[in-house]
Amino acid sequence: MKFAVTKEGERLKKEKNIAMSAEITVDSGVIKAFRQKLIDMGRKDLEAKLREDEPMKAHTSFRVGGPAQIYCEPSETGEIIDLISASKAVGLPFFLMGNGSNLVISDEGMDGLVIRLGESFSDIRSEDVPTDPDTVRIYATAGTLLTRLSSFASKAGLSGLEFASGIPGSLGGAVFMNAGAYDHDMSEVVDKVVSVSPSGERITWSGEDLQFGYRKSRFMTDEGIVAEVELVLHRDDPQEISSRIKTYTEKRTKSQPLQFPSAGSMFKRPTGYYTGALIEQAGLKGTSVGGAQVSEKHAGFVINTGNATAHDIDSLVRLIQKTIKEKFGVELEREVRFIGRGFSSEVK
Numbered sequence: 001m002k003f004a005v006t007k008e009g010e011r012l013k014k015e016k017n018i019a020m021s022a023e024i025t026v027d028s029g030v031i032k033a034f035r036q037k038l039i040d041m042g043r044k045d046l047e048a049k050l051r052e053d054e055p056m057k058a059h060t061s062f063r064v065g066g067p068a069q070i071y072c073e074p075s076e077t078g079e080i081i082d083l084i085s086a087s088k089a090v091g092l093p094f095f096l097m098g099n100g101s102n103l104v105i106s107d108e109g110m111d112g113l114v115i116r117l118g119e120s121f122s123d124i125r126s127e128d129v130p131t132d133p134d135t136v137r138i139y140a141t142a143g144t145l146l147t148r149l150s151s152f153a154s155k156a157g158l159s160g161l162e163f164a165s166g167i168p169g170s171l172g173g174a175v176f177m178n179a180g181a182y183d184h185d186m187s188e189v190v191d192k193v194v195s196v197s198p199s200g201e202r203i204t205w206s207g208e209d210l211q212f213g214y215r216k217s218r219f220m221t222d223e224g225i226v227a228e229v230e231l232v233l234h235r236d237d238p239q240e241i242s243s244r245i246k247t248y249t250e251k252r253t254k255s256q257p258l259q260f261p262s263a264g265s266m267f268k269r270p271t272g273y274y275t276g277a278l279i280e281q282a283g284l285k286g287t288s289v290g291g292a293q294v295s296e297k298h299a300g301f302v303i304n305t306g307n308a309t310a311h312d313i314d315s316l317v318r319l320i321q322k323t324i325k326e327k328f329g330v331e332l333e334r335e336v337r338f339i340g341r342g343f344s345s346e347v348k
């Protein structure tokens with residue numbers, strides 16, 4: 001696999017967003033060899049799950065993205081390991097995604113293999129802690145939706161995941177991003193993670209090893225795949241839990257353009273500023289490029305008004321970044337990750 005030899009290409013490669021610059025092309029012979037490798041490994045069942053030219057717009061909350069050359073939704077950690085081993089053996093690059101709620105995928109699509117951890121890798125179980133009756137451990141696989149996990153916890157009278165009730169990501173994506181809202185984030189509840197390394201090794205990490213920071217975790221630099229997560233939650237009055245979730249839901253519905261496809265807040269919060277306020281003060285609310293628009297309801301959101309392309313979104317985001325830099329001297333960093341052919345060597 002080849003990467004663009006730009007500084008940004010190097011950074012993204014390191015950050016695992018590697019993936020895919022316009023310069024990378026994967027020969028159809030490599031795809032054939034990958035299929036054959038899985039069969040040789042005794043994984044005909046897994047080979048049968050592969051889909052070619054899968055439209056990625058069906059798997060992203062922004063509803064944009066061209067085809068992935070080859071695509072798979074594994075249903076257990078062993079399948080992830082086998083997919084990685086086979087792709088490594090034949091030199092096929094891969095990209096790992098969850099629920100696609102923090103991604104813009106190129107209109108030109110993606111080279112290589114896309115592994116998506118979704119509903120087929122979604123399982124939750126809980127265990128009491130005999131020495132501490134107020135604490136319950138939750139074990140869940142990475143494809144589990146955060147909304148489902150938060151609702152499971154709430155129904156069981158367990159507190160800690162109320163903030164996550166409206167975040168449309170998978171558990172793995174939420175650990176990777178250290179997703180958060182309303183002054184809480186994943187670092188407060190994640191106790192252990194089982195990951196799969198790029199060489200297909202299973203590794204167990206404790207909470208302290210995960211290097212959580214603002215929208216940051218160790219998986220952004222060490223390229224590991226979050227497969228299984230152990231969370232610690234505490235018993236609380238179910239009515240109070242429901243009431244906190246209700247308050248957060250009302251806040252979201254009031255302030256966010258949830259009726260339009262988007263990937264949530266487009267930018268990270270710059271120290272000392274509110275992104276939405278900066279964009280609004282710059283007069284950019286409602287500005288459009290093609291079908292992409294700065295939301296009238298929340299200027300920190302870029303929305304797809306119906307027929308946006310990834311290119312429209314990227315162009316609008318560049319315009320916002322340039323304007324804010326010129327007007328206020330503030331560099332807005334993208335929180336949403338732009339992936340696929342043509343993107344990785346350009347994106348900040």
Ligand SMILES: Cc1cc2nc3c(=O)[nH]c(=O)nc-3n(C[C@H](O)[C@H](O)[C@H](O)COP(=O)(O)OP(=O)(O)OC[C@H]3O[C@@H](n4cnc5c(N)ncnc54)[C@H](O)[C@@H]3O)c2cc1C
Pocket residue numbers: 017061095096097098099100101102103117142166167168169170171172173174175176177178179180181219224225226227258262263264265337
């Ligand atoms: C309407 C809306 C509201 C939102 N509100 C919030 C919010 O309040 N707070 C917030 O933090 N975010 C919010 N988001 C953004 C998004 O939901 C989160 O960033 C979420 O954690 C992304 O998870 P995902 O599974 O969709 O990841 P994806 O978008 O699929 O992937 C994002 C990144 O995570 C990596 N990744 C995914 N799964 C794994 C895994 N198992 N192991 C390793 N790496 C992985 C991918 O490689 C990629 O680089 C919002 C999005 C929308 C559309």
